Amino acid sequence: MGIRFGYFVLLLIFTCFFTFSSAIDIINANESLANSEALISNGNRFKLGFFSRSNSSRRYLGIMYNLPVMTVVWVANRNKPLNDSSGTFQISSDGNLVILDGRKEIVWSTNLSSSVANLSAVLLDTGNLVLQDNSNGEYVWESFRHASDSFLPTMRLFVDVNRNEKNVLMSWTSPDDPAPGRFAMKIMPDLEGTYILKDGNIPYWYSGPWNGQTFIRLPGMRALYNDGTTVGSGSPGTAYYMFNVPNSSVLQYYVLTSSGVVEEREWSYEKKAWDVTSTRNECDIYGKCGSFGSCDARETPICTCFRGFSPKAEDEWDAGNWTSGCTRETPLKCEHNTSLGKEDEFLKMAGVGLPDHYILFPVDKDCRGACLGDCSCIAYADVTGIGCMHWSHNLTDVVKFASGGEDLYVRLPYPQLHKKHDRRAIIATTVVMGSILIGLCTYFARKKLSNYRARKNKKGLIFSQRKESELEELPVVRFEMLSNATEKFDRTKMLGEGGFGPVYKGKLPNGQEIAVKRQARSSNQGAEEFMNEVVVISKLQHRNLVKLIGCCVEHDEKMLVYEYMPNGSLDAFLFGSHKREFHNWQMRKSIVAGICRGLLYLHRDSRLKIIHRDLKASNILLDEELNPKISDFGMARIFDGKADQANTTRVVGTYGYMSPEYAHRGMFSEKSDIYSFGVLLLEILSGKKNSSFCDEDQQFLTAYAWKLWNEGKITNLMDPSLYDSASAIEDDIVRYANVGLLCVQEIAADRPNTSTVLSMLSCEIVELPRPKQPAFVGIQSSQSTELSSNDVTISILGGR
Template sequence: MEAFTHLFVCSFFFSLLRTSISQDSTITPNQSIRDGGTLVSADGSFQLGFFSPGNSKTRYVGIWYMISSETVVWVANRNAPLNDQSGVLKVTDDGFLVLLNSTNSIVWSSNTSRTAENPVAQLLDTGNLVVKDRIDDDPEKFLWQSFDYPCDTLLPKMKLGWNLVTGLDRFVSSWKSTEDPAQGEYSMRIDPRGLPQVVLMKRDSILARLGSWNGLHFTGYSGLRQNPIYNYEFVLNEKEVYFEYKLPDTSVFVRSMVNPSGVPQRFIWMDRTHSWEPIITAQLDQCAIYAFCGSYASCDINNSPVCSCLEGFLSKSPKDGDPVDRSDGCVRMTPLECNDRHKFLKRTGVKLPDTSSSWYNKSMTLEECEGICLKNCSCTAYASLDVRGGGSGCVLWFGRLVDISELAEGGQDLYIRMAISEPGRPEKKRHFSKKKLVAIIVGSTLLVVGMTIVGLVSYIWKKKLKNQEMTKRSQMKDNNNESEKEDMELPIFDMVAIANATDNFSNNNKLGEGGFGPVYKGILPEGRNIAVKRLSKNSGQGLNEFKNEVNLIAKLQHRNLVKLLGSCIQENENMLIYEYMPNKSLDSFIFDKAKSKLLDWHKRINIIRGVAKGLLYLHEDSRLKIIHRDLKASNILLDNNMNPKISDFGLARSFEEDQIDSKTNRIIGTYGYMSPEYAAHGQYSIKSDVFSFGVLALEIVSGKKNRGFCHSDHHLSLTGHAWKLWIEDRPMELIEDNLVADLCTLSNVLRHIHVGLLCVQQRPKNRPNMSSVVQMLSNESLLPKPKQPGFFTDSLEADSSSTKHGTCSANEITITLLEAR
């Protein structure tokens, strides 16, 4: 009772202290704060002023708690200290908050893209320093706020995460030391790639990972609990992704921070001791270190050694006394083949793997999730997205599984893809009663009879289908079939002639390989160079794509489309014969540092406009209305004069004249170039190609790949980076260094960036059609303002390569994915 009385008296005394404070919480353009002056929030919780940390003599503008003046929660000029006490903080008439030194030079300034008639700076009761219009308290209309630029402390109601519309990244970063508030090498932030997750970074590398949100807590940290003092939410939508916590009781003070040693901590103020007591101090043990055990391995801090390979996996190179070589991790005992004859091993109670290369859907069931994973050869695992909903939602992993840990509580179920021949966990022996045994025998007998009947019907049906397929193939081979000639309208090459032309498909003549199969250079007897695309037996594409390409491209004639010379269908071989492009594909130039110098801006203009004209022909001017569906740099070939020619029509689709869009359950294309509506819902139209063209245009200007793009300041895709630079009025930074010197064409380059951003907008209706694109690229008319691009953070990206986390590479292979419903 005495302790309760003491707490009540302290709280009552502190509330009186708050109401007795009369210092102003705002400054106007005709006012200023000099060193020694302060602002105090209306309720007396926070104070703003000048300070020197520890024994340092340098001066900073900061915000601290009134109850603890040494607890600085935000610093304005953390990277630009003052050397004396002559600093002045003021608000300009335009609504900028500026810090001036003794020579009236600006040391630090806020930034804003809007102005206010009567701007004021105000320190709110939350500790948020804002610049706003005096009469408008709507947070959405603040010109600027300190909560958008955290330092080492995350306060209640402060967002940790991204504004996906503006590209603003709100993250917490440590001080360099206790006496230097400059940005240190540790930061806590949300990685928005794939399924967003919270990570602790050391410079540009992930040090530890709290994991992604599962509806209750982060998958790598189950200690987060709602309670009467502390509650929180995680928001993930098209506009924002962020974590935020709140304190219902305003008399309680809680703060979270990352200290200079990189340790995340949370404190609560104790009136009794007049000190901050730690609630949580994260312990970075071995299993907390990111990817400590390598790929396909699990870490258990209660075991010795802590690392062990997942079931069905072996260490690449085991060391003495340690079954897992942590530098390499583990590999499969039985490699996966590209078919649906797989099973899933259920791993319970684990921290889910790194989700930066994952794909997710909020409304899908776990059964649908398994079905999608089975249909995609690159999918290696799946799990429930939201355990709060009893296992709803879907997360798919592509490529390696990294950073899995065993959790004592709060872990989730992970379903790992295994070969059907891989032995699973032994099942416990079951004991049955006589009645159950009879039921099992009878049921088994009926099951065998049923399966026999089904098998017989299936055999007859498959045989019928096989005969139909053989008939179709025979018809394709029959040069005397007039209807087939009419359909293909192309000469048929002899198998022997093609083998002779390519030196029997010698590796010396191999030009490359794509989703269809290898491509070889050949020379016909009359001396003509050709390119032979040979359908691989292991290709994900097949006879349908082969016939589709033959039938479509045979009817198309345009200087910016590759010319198909003929085909060869003989001896179980399916080959397409094209005109030979000596400069190969566009990606071999723009993504190569040495060869990219050969592409000046004039050549790049010619390529961008040539591709645009080729697409315009496909969409509007050809006999058929064609949607390409796989436009990318590797499918743009270059002739002797570097003129572009669109190639690879295996995935293309023809439309009726008045048809607007279509939908498919079989999503085919290349991540990084797919439009959002196609990748997420299987819906495609001419605007899908427009999106791919916009990505390609930005790649040509920047010399960077959209997929696998890396930047030290953020985790955006190339389109997201371009948008960020555009809204910050820095689009010139996107231009490849080789082009910057060509100042006479700078406005032209910016115009092409502008058009590229118009093409990659989120909604199809906002994107221009190709006729408008061609006009915008060739004249100086006023262009509309672009809106936020689709896949701003590349959330549907899936890495099918085996590259390690942190590298900036992407395997641009054509993939097939069942529609996410």
């Protein structure tokens, strides 16, 4: 039967007319939950109901936060979704919770073997769904002991070897598919640590053991522990891990994502969105540097062999594949079973994350002496709260921390720690080699200077207008290296092509992936744009600006080398091949905020004031986590001193994004970038391109948005491909459209500055002004104009 439907309707009526409400949080034995109904926990924090993802017809029963943003934290039928909306949830006659399809066949069950007569299912305000024995109040079954991908306050991850029981996190297959994915997170018995495992049993991440206050490879966790984290082991072969949030108004949980990353999420009431924290770097991947290799994410390359060890496979190591690890260069003395030579000693490696597969020595023994007396002991560590740890197998997954960590002592032969050299021989050799090197350097310097002067005379445009001090700061990459990295600029490596020329994907010898922008001979952008981009971006550092790795000016070539962005540019997600992956409004909000922060850095927070002059969707690149990075600074201008605007007779930019004062009079300032940002914001809202928009008599997206605003229908601007319901994000749509229209107002002085835009988007400014009519800008000039159909940058030519 339907779940107390009349009572549910009465509750909704009371909610409309009174200031209190009573949530339905229980199902009794004679009741069921239909597809369109939901349980709401007593404190209104969680709800249980059927849901679908990404416009799919597949239906799942899940527990969600009761928020405007769908946030699923537990799924019942992960492996067997319903194919229509005819499913029901109820307590079966044998005392199990079950999901039935339209034919009344069981899709999912709690699979309890014993039957209890008087049962009810209750959704608690912790997010725990419990099957309760009403005769004594005990829980017969609870969802907290059968976790999905989310770790909620008061939930326990546990293992009990004796009872063969465990509670682990299992990732989703993808952000839109709740089926069990590739990654599982589980705690090990006897507090030996926590692993994320890939594909069943392959270690992907390791926390280290518990020392009473933290997992030792997570030194930053100490504050969390003092604020509600509990880890314990009741008996040998058991362990559990849980956390609590002391402030009941804070919504916080952890999720194991489909890419194997644990994210901390905290609800922002102000932004009406989740603030997400994830600190993963390359060294977090288990065994990144193989056995006897140390990983340091701050260094390039990130992997080095321990002292006294060398790479097993030199070619792989040089190519940036370090998983084969390192091997000992000199055998240990104890392995020779000889009395000759001095005893082995220990190399101290300070502040590292210790490897797994350790053994504990008895606490009453001297740690160093115990290891030295056992030839199978190749390393030891004496850790407060754990004791004397030693290793007898390969040391894998050693990580160097910036702060914190433990001291690892690695066994080495005595000569490798105490190499003595003849100082006189060293001095003599140094003098001779130094003389030879000075002679060689002088010869090659003269030869290089001669070649440089010849190139300078031939291509004086490149450097003639740049200061020598600027050129000295430029990172230079050899043509041969870039040719090898891109397989001689093979067309299969081409990522795309813009106004400057084609862009290729490459891989440096250290394994770093790069994007190489190579100037085409037919390009209208010349030496000035090239040098402008190198000089500007090499002086800037921000997470929302693309990172320049180097440049190349060699063999009549001009190339720029950037960090590789695996997700390409924003326009592919908005208008192109990846649009089907861009249906989440929260993702778009995050991208808008990142672009605005990058722009704020250019305009206000960097040591230089930069006007980009070509901000558009194709110049926003997305990293592997879809973080936006502003790119292409060939048209950027630096403002000296206190200047805040300038003008030029050489107008550069892209059709549809240029402000009216810039397109028609050559005046540019922070406000001209704001205009471009406003157009981009409206494109992100609508999924439509401003320059190719056509609706009845409206030629531009900005004009269409203005029309909807005046008609009170601005929510119609929302991209229909977004799976968020219009009602759930209506406030956001109105606010973001309002900000976008404020940014594209015709008069530059009316537009907000960048910091104000950021405050408006984050709701720090609650009441927004009403926008004035935007400028509907076309290129109407008597000057010559060049424009390509692929939306590349244009230049209106003239003297400068």
